[in-house]
Each structure stands twice: as C-alpha cells, then as structure tokens.
Amino acid sequence: MAVLQVERDEVERPTVAQLEAMGWKHVPGKDVGTLDAGVPFLTDQLSRALRRINLRADDGRAWMDADDVKRSIAALAAVSVGEGVDRANLAATDLLLNGHLLAGPSAAHGGPSAVVQYIEWHEEHVSRNEFTVVDQLRVRSRSGEVSVLDIVLFVNGIPLVAVECKSPDLADPIRSAVLDLRHYAGSPLPDDERDGGGLPLPAGVPELFRTVQLLVAATAGTAYLGTVTSTPEHFHPWRSVEPEDPATLTAELPGGAGRLNERHKLVGVVLRPEALLRVVRHYVIPMTVPTESGGARTVKAVARHQQYRAAEKAVRKLLTGRARGSSVLEDERGGVIWHTQGSGKSLTMTFLVRRMHHHHRLNNFMVVVVTDRTQLQEQLAGTLRLSEVEVETAETADQMAGLLRDGGRRVVFAMIQKYGAGGFAFAAEAEDDGDDRDLPAEYDEAEQARRERRAAKLPPVPNFPECNTSPDILVLVDEAHRSHTSLLHAALRKAIPNAAKIGFTGTPIVTGKAGDTRRIFSGGPDRGFLDEYRMADAERDGVVVRIRYEGRTGEGTVHDQRGLDRRFEDLVRDRTDEERRRLLHRWPTERDVAESTRMIRAKAEDMLEHWVTTVLPGGGFKAQVAAVSRKAAVEYHHALRAARDALLEDLAAFRPEAVAGTPVEAMDRRTRYLFQAHPFRSLLRRIDFVPVVSPGQERKRREWLNWTDPVRQAAYIERFHQAFPVLPPEADWVLATPFRAPVNEPRAPAGAGGNPWSREGTDQPGKPEAEPDPVHPESPIAFLIVKSMLLTGFDAPREQVLYLDRPIRDAELLQAVARVNRPMPGKEIGYVVDYYGVFEHLSGALADYRAADVDDTMLSMSVELDALGPAAEEVRRYLREHTGVVDADLVDFAAVRSAALAFEDETVRRGFDRVLHGFLATLERVLPHERGLDYVGEARRWGLLQKRIRTLHRDAPGGTFTMRLYGRKVRSLIAEHLEGPEIDQVIAPVSLASPLFDERVRAMPAREAAAEMGHALRFHLEERVKREDPEKYTRLSQRLEEILREMPGRFEEQLQAFGPLLEQARRQTEEDPRLAGLTPLEQVVYRMLDKDAVENPDLDTSRVNLRELAEAVCETATRTMSKTSYQGQGQDIGLLADRIETELTRGKVFPAGTDWGPLRVLAEGLAAHANHNRKSFLARGRGQ
Template identity: 40%
Template sequence: MSDGSEYSHVEKPLLQQLAALGWQVILGGNLGASVAEREAFREVILEERFRSALRRINPGPNRGEWLDDERLSGALLELTRAGIGKLIEVNERMTRHLLEGISVAGLPDWDQGRTQHIQFIDFQRPENNDFLAFSQFRVDEPGGQSKRFIVPDVVLFVNGIPLIVIECKSPNIVDPVTEGIKQIRRYANQRSLGMPEGNERLFWTNQFVVSTYGDRARVGTFTSGPEHYLEWKDPYPLSTNDLAEGLRKTRDALSGQEMLVAGMLTPKNLLDIVKHFVVFTVVDGKRIKIVARYQQYRAVGKAIQRLRSGKTRAIDGEADRRGGLIWHTQGSGKSLTMTFLIRAMRSDAILRSSKVVVITDRTDLEKQLAATAQISGETIERVRRAKKLRKVLAEHGPGLVFAMIQKYRDTGNAGQLGLAGDDVAEELGVLNSDESIVILVDEAHRSQTSALHANLMAALPNAAKIGFTGTPIMSAGKKKTTSIFGEFIDKYTIRQAEQDGAVVPIFYEGRTAKGAVSGGSDLDQLFEDMFAEQTPEEVEQLKTRYATIGNVLEAPSLIAAKARSIMWHYLSTIFPGGFKAQLAATSRLAAVRYRDALNDARDDFVAQLEGIEPYIIDGVEDASMDIDSLPSKMQILIRARPHLGLIRALEFVPVISGNHNDDPTWARWTDKVLQEKTIEDFKKPLGLSGQKE
C-alpha cells in the first residue's frame, strides 16, 4: 500500500511475534527476483528443508538417519502429485498423508527388511520440526507464464510444507478483513468465476487461512465463505494476562492479530490444531473443510487436562473428579467439540486406551455425532437395545460407543434406562468397574435425570463423566447437574457467540403472563390469561377437567388460543422477513393438537383476508386512505394480502417420536422418512414451489 501501513502495522508485527515464538523468518520482499529456497517460482514445497526435516524426524537403526534421496523423492511425490479430483479432494488426501504418514521401502538389514512408516510432521515433539514464515511468497500461476503470479503476504511452512496462508491488509481501507478473504479465495480458485485465477497447488496441503489487518484477524479454511471466518479470541493455554505481559502491553491493548498468533500459531498449538481440530464434512451436499473455533480448542484442552489430572473415585473416596460440564451455547458446534475431544484423547498416552461412551437422547443428534466422530478413524458401535448395551459396556479395553436414550419419564424407579427401540426400560446392573471409561453426555441439562444418572453410575461406577449443554442451567437444576458431572470445565455463552458472529442475536418476546405453572396461584393466572373470554362458570369447569399442569398445557382450548396468537404474531412479525418458524410443544399430544389448531388459525386468517371490504383495499391502493390510520389488525391484514396464496399454502408438520400405543392417525408424524424430508424442506427458502413470493 502507498502509505506503508499494510507492512508496518500488520505484516511486520506479525512476523516479529512469530519470530519470538520460534519461527524462522524470510523476508521474501527483499529478495527481488530470487526464488529463495526453490529452483523456480512454480514450486510450493521447499525441497531442501523438506528432505532435511524428514531425515531428522524419521530416525533409523540406532537413531541415525537412513532415508536416502530415492525414498525422499518418493515421499515428496506423494505431496506434489495431485491425481484426479477437485481441490477439496486433493487437500483431503494430502491432509491424510500429513496426519498418518506413508510407507516406504525399508532396509535389508533392519527389521527384517520390512516396509517402514515415516511421518511428514513430528506431532509428538513439536521442537523437532522446522518452522518457517516466508513473507511475500510468490507462486507463478499454472501454464509456465511467469507474468501471471500470486503473492500471499505470509505463508507458514512446517518441514518445508506450506500449511497456512495469511493475507495482511491495511487498516486504512474499507472492510480490510473482507478484502483479505476475497484475495485468499482468489488465490485458491474458490470464487467460481469459470476460469483459474490463482494457484491451487499452494493449497494442496493447506490447513487453514487467516485474513488480518492487525486490530482484527479472522480464520477459516479455503472452503469457507466470508461469513464463516471468525476471530480467535483466546491464547489458551497461555492466559491473556501472560500474553499481554510478554508483549509488554496492557490486556485491553492486545490486538486480534496478536491473540490469534499466540493461540493458533505457537508451534505446539499449531500442530495440535492440525492433528486434532481440522475436519472434513458435508454441508448442504458440499464437501468442506472446517477448523475449530477458539472455544472448542480451549474446552477440549481443559477437558483433557482434567481427565489426566483429576482424582478417580477410588482416590477421592467420594466421587470421580475427572469430569465436569462444558456449557457452550446452541450453534457453537458441540458435536464437533465432542469429536475433537475424542481425537485428542486418542493421541494422549494416558487416555488413548479409554472406552468412550456417548449418550444422546435424539436420533438426529446421534446421527450427527456419529458422522462427525467417524473422522477420528475409529469403529463406532451404535447401540439401540439394552441387551447389546450390556454386552458392549461390559467389554474391557478401548472403544467408541453411541447409545441413544429415550426421553425420560419419572416412573418411580430411578434404575430404569430406556433405549431407543426398547418396549420397556431395563435395569443394566453393574457392567464394568474399569476406571478407563469416559462417558460423554449430550444435552446434559435434560439427560441428567435420576433415571439416567442412577443407571449409568450403577453400570459404570468408576467412569469419568463429561456433560455437554447448550442451554443455560437454571439454579434449580445447576446443583443437581454439577453434582453428577462435576464443576464447569468451560463456558461459552450466547452473548459471547453473538459478539463473535457465530450466531445471530436472539430476541425474546413474552406472549402471555405465565408460560409455566409452579403453584396454585400461577395456575389461576394462566387460566385468567388464556381463557379471559370464558365466563367464571366455564373457567371453573375447565379447572375441574384439566387439573394438572400437563393437562392444562395440552388442553385444546388453551392450544387453540395460543395458536391464534402465534398465527397473528408470525404473519405480522416473522413472515414479512421471509422466515419460517418452529414451535416446541410440551408433549407429543400437544404437538399434534397444535398442528390442527394452527391449521384452523391459518384458515381463519385467510377468511379475514378474503373478507376485507373492497372500499378499504381501493382506498389504500389509490392512497386516499392512510393505512396507518386503520386498526392494527386491519393493517396486518392489508400488508399480508399480497401473499394470500402463500399464506393459504402454509403447512404445519409435527415431528414426534413413535410408540406402539400411539393413535393410528399419528403414524405419518412419526415416519422417519417423512421427518427427514420435512427437515430438508424446512431448510429451503420460504415460498411456493416453482414460484417466487
């Protein structure tokens, strides 16, 4: 940039911080036409560093160097031969090589001439690797025409292999982070312009990318859209105070770039992230690469530390102290956090032999968790029956078990545990007293009922327990929840997620005076709120008929009243923005009744739309009548009238679990195929099929 701010205020401090962390720095901008460390600008792997590092980190007999030029050339070929496929497919293959290594021919007089496995990176001993930060790293675009090239501001190499691309932008331009992201996407040919504009070879082995302007820095992968780049706001395991002291700054003066460099690019942290916190998955039919968020990395690190250092039940004498609660708000990626934790455990010398038991109470969560956990490369046991669960849990040694627990009802027997598919809940009894068992409980705030707790603790009395929840735990349930799992391991609140841009802000608006009933006076108030139009005699009859909280909340009259309120609120407030809506009901019966009541409320709204007097419509259209002067309900109707066709077609679909005692008319709402289609349809934009609304 002409003002020099890009280098002096962004790139230079970044390189200085990296150097202080142990990175060697090459200032490529000072080299002129020299390619430095390469024979040509088209090369992206620094071959001499690569060969030297691999000889060092893969010792042979008597810890000496044994890899010759031929074997090293074969290893280099594995990272420079793309084969067939898109960039994401090539990157996935290369990443697998980086994580797992490759096999090469052995020596005749060593290990009986067997094939030997070599690593590209020494993850166990970070200090054994070569770390290089190369500024202004020019790469010629394909085709051999040196007039077309890209120059990322900083490329980070480990053992000569490019893993990170960083784009630095001047803080004096408009929206510098977004400009940096656009540049990175151009370098990686990810803008879908129909023609190449960068060099994908630089991204074959890339693990994540960074766009920074100093004050703020955001991280993503080459598949990330601009909205998916997020800041890294914690230098864990270094404290923010220690980071500030090391940089001779106050805590408030730390920049986003300094925080990201300390948290992600400290050599040990970087290798940890590459090995355990980068995953490939499919979203909306597209294969993408994801790097962890800072709260996921921090939570896993703290959980590993507690699992390693916490006291077992036998040592403590009262309870197992190796677990705890991870409270990360909805939308923060809890299933991926669980996956990252499992991967990290499998690399830990103490924890790698643990049996991991994952407990969830919803089918979709089980599928999601199982799919993401497959990334750990481990065989997964998905258990649906108590008989199989007994067998799997009783087996000693490592394993990864998923058990989907039915939603609980207090049957008076705290030893009952219902598994999906079981007609009756069965007691498991003591199955395994090993200490090398870790139970991961999803949605711990509701899965920690006495039934689950008693049964699992009886079956696995010496296991460590970690609970995950995305819902704030109210004081009434906090003591019980922490008494089961232990103290909090990590917290990431909805306000933090909103500030990070990880979730959109959520606004709450109360629609009635009471949403739950805790006593007789509340029950009276609820009736007064919801049945205000009834006579006192009719209200008393209703109280007699619906004497319990469950019956009140399932009462057809109450549901009908709420459905009318919901319909008007949705069509006046949510619908105009083009949004759909979800409704959580107190029970399956209530869900089905809400469906019928919402249909009636929609039909009533449509009837009122169709019944608007023509003179009102004409007056609003020719501006002889001010719409704001009309009653509020008429204003809503007038504004909704252009969308009559879409409103008439609105559907309300219950998604509920099934039971053999169900009313036969509920069958379609429990059908799994229909439910999956309903969920996929719900994700699509609001509108009539084949018609834009």
C-alpha cells in the same frame, strides 16, 4: 497514509514479529523468490525434513536417499486440483496426516515399501520440524500471473497456514481478507461484490492451498480463523488464551504492545509451533453439510476457541487428576462443561475423543456417551464418527454390560429413557407413552413441589452388575443437568467404578443441584465448572444469535384483541350463568382453553401475520409451533392452512399500485400486512404447516397416522431444513389457489364427553386407514408444529421463531427457546412469541436458577424497542460532534454529497459506520413493529449518507457500496431511496477506466470533483497499478501526495494537476504482439498454453496453432459452464477437464511418449482456471 502501508505497518509486520518471538524463523519473500504453482514448497527444507523425521525403527537412523526424497515430494505435488481445491485439500491432508506409501525405497530402508511422513506430529518430537514464516510470498500461477500473499507459514517447507492482512481503515477488513483468501485458493465466493467491477482480483494459486490447513483473516485489532472451504460467516475470532499463559503471550508482543487483542490471541495460541500441529491434527475435521439445492458437500471445520479450550482442559484434567483408589474416594479427573445451547457441544466431544485417541497416554480409553434423546444420539454418533474410532450403541442393559466388559479403544453410546421421579431405563426397554401428558397439570405440580421443597425419595438404583474396573474409561454425560443424573451416577459407579466422568450441559444447573452435580463429576462439592461458555459469550462470537421474547396474552399484544375477546364470548354465548359455572367447574384447566378450535384459529391468524411481516422478509426463515397437546398440534395444522387461504383471498383483491408512493410506515396495519405479503404470493400458496408428534395411546385407534409415521416425519424435517425455492412469476388466478395434496386427511377427533371448549369443527372418532401423504410433495415446509418433539436437541438454523402455546419450565424452557438461536446468513435474532403466558411468570418458570445465569439467555423484545431511540440519538450525537452534520444537512442528495466531504478522517468514517450499524441492526430486529417504523426516515437519510461516503472514499471491498450488511427488512424499506436512478446517475463509477467517470466528475462542483478524482486515483493506484507495476505505483503515488500537500483547498488547481496524472494512471503497458486481437480471457489461456504445453518436454506441440487453440479452449469452457447443470462442483470441473482434454488433442497437443498424464494435468489446470473465472466466461458467452 496509503492503505497498503497501514496494512504492512499495523498488521503484517507486528504479526511476523510475534511469530518470530514464538520460535518461527522469518525469511522475507524476496529471499525466497517466486515459487511455481506446480511445486509450491520450500523444497530444500522439505528435502532435509524428510531425511530427518523418517528414521528406521530399529536403530533410529535415516534411510531416505535422493530418489526417495524426490519421489515423495512429487507425490505431494501430484495431488490434482482438477476437481476443485476442496477435494485436493482433503487428498493432500490425508497424505500429511497419514503419510505416503513409497514403493521400492532405498536399500537402506530394508523393506519392499515404506510409509513416508512429511511432518513429525508426535508432541514429544515437535522439535524435529522446521517452522518458517515468509511475508510477501510471490507465487506464479499456471496462467503466468504472479500472486503476492501477505504471510505464509511453512512447516518443513510445506505451506500450512495463509494469513491475509488488511488495514483497519477499510470498512470491512475481515471480509475483504476472506474474499482475497478465497480468490488465492482458486475458490472465489459467488457473492463477491468486487467481481465484474473492472478491478483486478487476486490470481488463484490453488496448488499452494492444497496443503494449507488454516486461513487467517487479520487486521490491527482482531483476526478470524477458517479453512479453505469457509465462507465469511464461518470464519471466527479467537478470544481465549487458555491453555496458554497470558503473561507469556504478552511478553512475546513486539515493541511492548501491552494489552492482548484478538489478533495477538489467535496468533499466540493457534499459530504457536507445537499448538499449530495439535490443532491441525486433532481440531480440523471434514464434515458433510447440506447445500441449498438439497445435495451435500464436504467442508473442513476448525474448532472454535471455546471448543479447543474445553477439550484441552479436559485432556489436562485426565492427565493430571487422580483416579479413584484406596486413598482417593472419588475420581478427580472429570468435571462439568457448561457450554450454552447451540455452541457446538457435539463437536467439542468429537474433538476431545479425537485428541484422546491420538495421545500416547490416553489412546486406549473407552469413551461411554450417555444421552436420552434419539435425535441427539444420532447427531452425536454421526459427529463422533469423524473422530475415526469405532462407534457402538447400546439400547438394552445387556448390550451395555457386554460392551463395557469388552472395553477397548471405542466409543459406546448408552441410550437411556427417563421414567418415574428421576429414574431411567435403556431406550429399547422403556415404555413409550407418546409423551401424552397433561402439561398444565405437570407444570402446576412441579411448581407446587418447588415451593414445598420436600425431600424426594430417590427410586431404587437399578441392579446393574460390575462390568469393568479399569480406570481407562471416560463417561461423557450429555445434558448433565437432567434429573436422572444422580441415579445414573449410582448405576455407573456399580458398573464401571473407576471411570472418569465429564458432564456436558447447555443450560444452567438448578441451584439446589449445583453442588451435587459438580460433586458427581468433579470429585467434590467445592469444584467449579471445568469450562464455561455462556449465552453472552456465544452471542458476541456469532456462534448463536440473540433471543428476544414477547408475550401475546395480554391487552394490546395480540392484534385484534377485541376479536379474540369476542371468540371467548362465542364459546359460552347461548348458555345460562348456571351452565357457565358448571362448565367451568367441569373443564377448569387451561389445556381445555388452549385446545379450543376457535382460540387456535385466532392465534394461528396472529402467528401467520407475525411470520409474514417479521420473519419471511428477513431472509425466508421458518417457524415452529409448540402446542399444548398432540390434538392441538393437529388442529393448528388446519387453522394455519385456513389463515393462509384467507390471506390469499384478500391478496387477490389487493392492488399494491393503489398505495404506490405511500411510505410503508404511513399505511394502516392491515394494508401494510397485505402490502408486505403481496410479493410472496407464489410462496404462500405453496407452503404447508406440518405436525410432528409422537404416537401415544391413540395409536390403538389409528388416529393421526399421517403425523406420527417416523418415515414421513423424517422427510418433513428434511424439507423444513431446505431453503424456500426461487419461484417464477405466475398468473393472478393461479396465485389465489393454495397447493393441496390430492387427499383429505381426517381431522382431530373431539374428546369423549363433548368438551364445549372445542365442540365446533371436530369430527367424531374413527379408525381411518393409512392414507397417502396429505402434504403436497412440492410444498415447502414453513412451520413444524410439535408438542414436545424437536424442542430439545433439534438443530435447525433456518428456524427463526418459536410460537409457544403450552406450559413449559426450567431446563426444557431454556432448551426450547434455544431452537431459534442457531446462526445463518441474514439471521440477526431469534424470536419467541408466547401465547400461553409462560413469560408473564418467568420468575416462576425459572425459579430454580440464578437470575444471573438466565438473564443472558433471553430478554424481552421491549429491550430492543427501548434501545431504538438511544441508538438513533447516538448517531445524531456522533455526526454533530465529529462532523457538524445535522439532520437539516441531509434534506436531499445534493446536501448529502456536500455533507460527505466532512468525512476525510478515516477514524471518523469508521466511527460513523459503527454507530449506524448499531442503529440499523436494532431497527432490523424490531421491524415491523410500529415503534420501529417511526425511525425509517432516519434510516433512509443516514443510509444515503453512508452510501455517498463509501462511494467517495472507496472504503468497501472493490470500492463499491453494498447494502449487504443491512438487514433485509431494513433494505426493503430504504432500497428505493438509496438506489433510485436520480442517485446512481450522479455518482461517479468506482473505476477510472469507466467511460462515465469523466462525464460524472465534470458535472460536480469543484470541491466535490477534486475529492472524487483524488480518491479515485488513490484507489486505482492501490488496487491495480501496485500489483501490475510497482515502480509506476511509487512514482504516481508520490505525485498525488505532492498535489494534495501543495494545493490544500485550491480545488480548481487540483483538478488541473490531476488531469495528466489521470492519463498516466490509465495508460497500461504495451501488449504482446502475439496476443493482438485476442480477448483478455483468450490472452490468459494463450499464456497458459505457451508455458504449460509448448515449454513442457513431455508434450508434443510441434503442429499446434496457439491462437486457434486458445480460442477453442475458451469456447469449450464457455459452452460447458453455461449449462444450467454446471454448478462448479468437483464432478462438474472433472467433466470440464474431459472436454478441454478432447479440445487439446483436436488442436494437435499429444504426449511426447506413451504417458498421457501430463496432458491430463494440463487439461485440469485449464479447467481449474476457467472455473475460477466462471463469471467472466459466462459474460463472454453473453457477448459482454
């Protein structure tokens, strides 16, 4: 069955039927006609809705006349896309949510101005809106091209949702759908593999997407949700049904579909009429995010299913639960929300506050947010400001009391600090000891206390006065699992006795406190969690990446273990047995060993090798080291620098050509290390390793000032978040020279008493003055080295590995390892490498948690290694059982080409993609481990087979093959095997229009040639002819299917019959004689000028030469966008519009009257079109 037919039958029509069952009115696109991009609304519906929902407050009567309606529609249509659809969408969204200020309304209104609402947002009046779904909607762009959108959802005639449907037979249907949606929105992705491939891409109609709030990429079994700014990795599935009823959703499925799949859930929950308005109003927010270049841009984020589910549950509980009173001893409106680390708890709080403060029964609530982490407070405060309410921070008890007494609709942050055995104080009142604790001793004490299970006596409750007895207060306690929760509850019970309380936690709650915690927040020990979203759920959704740990403290785990043993011996080599016993008695702690300079040097060398071979090749991700003390953290800075310098020296003598042709898996470990590090020499010489530690008692001695200065720390952290730079080639003698700042910072002083574990390589204590920054201003920060800072509440997607060299347990351990689970493109896994032995005794470190709650948080790396063999065997079994292909059939490319003919069945191809992806993903996670290298040969053979299958059947976006879905480490090992000239020179081009197509096909055996031509014809008809000439598509498609049906297995005859069909498919319609001699880009601009300028009565074009003007506009756009400063951002597009406007006036295009607005609109439309097709204009500049 044709791909587009499958798309309509299995995705588009069932989706429309489900929407109809939920109350949407279906209007086929052919009945709507072709919308114009200038006013892409169902204007009749919008006109009726404006009159229906804008009523006088005093008597509820309609007041808008025809002129009011016309001006209101014009205001929405006038939102400019000249600075990009992103900005236009923000401006249009503001009009939709807040209304349009209409000056001089009709006399029926009775006032000098009126705020016109386009949509009735209040939940009790949702029925005043009109909900319409249109399929196969045709929209004519400003360039005259017609785009056909699969499904568009209109509310009151305004497009709010665009759904792109894709056949499940495609290799990556969701990505294909996202790419098309971004093209339709006039904001194509720069890494769209289809661009430049000679295939027609969807024409942009950004004007339609000004008001579109949600984008849905759908296929048969799933659907992903995003916004106009979302890239493929930011679209997400919808796996929850709550707060809707599963039985209701099931009953609404067309044809008794039965079991709900992910597409049904997204449509049934998010696109339900009343829920859609709720989502758009409360759960779509603008956010400022950093860019790769170090700048910032505003994106729109939509809630994920767990965030929406939790916030809606919380609102329902606040509305239906009983407040504390004479007959209710404990408030029953709260609960505990357990959402795993990295799942977006701060955004969940933001959505909850936003939802509450727009609800007619909850909009007067004061929300009190309690947290004990400064960085977390800053992150939460910044996010909660998106809820558009007043945000205050209390850092003292007096400030807190005053804010609580004032009450009112606001968010108040209570910044507390822990002290003593479970107590707390406000941030500005707590003493700062710099976190200068003996961690090994604390670890042992905690373990002893756990074993003894002694009942601890709580410290006295602080004398906090009663401040506010209103029940309209909600307390949100962040990290509700912490030890201060019970004491905090008692204090808040005094201050705000009738408040509702909701606790958020990202880690499991300890077994002994589970009942107590739920009682505090839920009103009784038998209450469960208000909502749960565990690590396994987050991994499945792509919210976090999986975490795998490996221990490097035992035999065979640290490379050069014997060398490590020798370093231990060196520490006590010249001492007698009696001296050794005395030393061990005097310095018995593991902290002394962990702070040893020689041990730190050995571990630093191992860390650097792991990072260079495992993390750096996988996408340029970064690392964090957790050291046992601040002193050890500073020592790691020197040790990592020394290890890097030694590596650069070895690389200067290394010659990669000496091992050319040797498979990486055949090299010895040291050679492989140098071979993998060699391409990164320019980066390695620049990177730095920076301690970030808090000041403690040593600040009086002015030690470590370089690493405790908050201003410098903030700058280091910001640089850590930035991507590594793309560096130009450098001379060999330069590559051997590390970056150094022009200062020498002081070394960490040795401890008093001459600790023998660290007597080498440390200076005497001193009082250094403040010095210039010891880190070169152009050095990328590759490692952050900490003791306790940044181990919780630090959101760093670029961090992929945590090197753990300190004791840690319980919630702190679970939170620390979660530093590496934040997702980022190319990041499939987070690593925790243990140098202290924490994971050797994991059951003790996490003894207070149920095993089931911990198992899905992190597993040993051995799990991945053990899974590699079964994953490879699964690929072999699948090939053998479904196609008969075995390893012997893949010995060379000729054999691979023949084997690919066994994959005609689309289901078989999808199954092979699935099992191969599982194998390659596992391989990516374990490389460069030696056990992983054993499977590189299989990866090469099966990758080549997949390439041939993809290029033959043209399953992927654009019909091309890309290794984008392979991990970078796998790619680096198999790319040469898949992309060599001996391969690409015999594969036919995707496009029939390529002059190489016929030549390549003629060189193939008859069976391969017939298959190649058949699939190429089908792809060409589906992707090009169907859009340009539907009648021709139908006629040629039928002829193609006749040939295949009537000549099965007769390949020579098929080739003869395909010839004439090929010529007809290639033949295009006759060209407009006015466009003769113009390039395709110039032809499009000519049509735009003809339509938007010549036919516009507001512009004077009587003296215009359209051909010359089209060429001049294209030249101006090419010259402007070719500059390196042009990045395609809003300000760039605005500048481009300025220059095009100047070119228009030079070409004799002027306003017909005194209003220059229409000329500006024309220039902005041309600028938006040029930016949308930037790659084509740049190719024009190169003469291509």
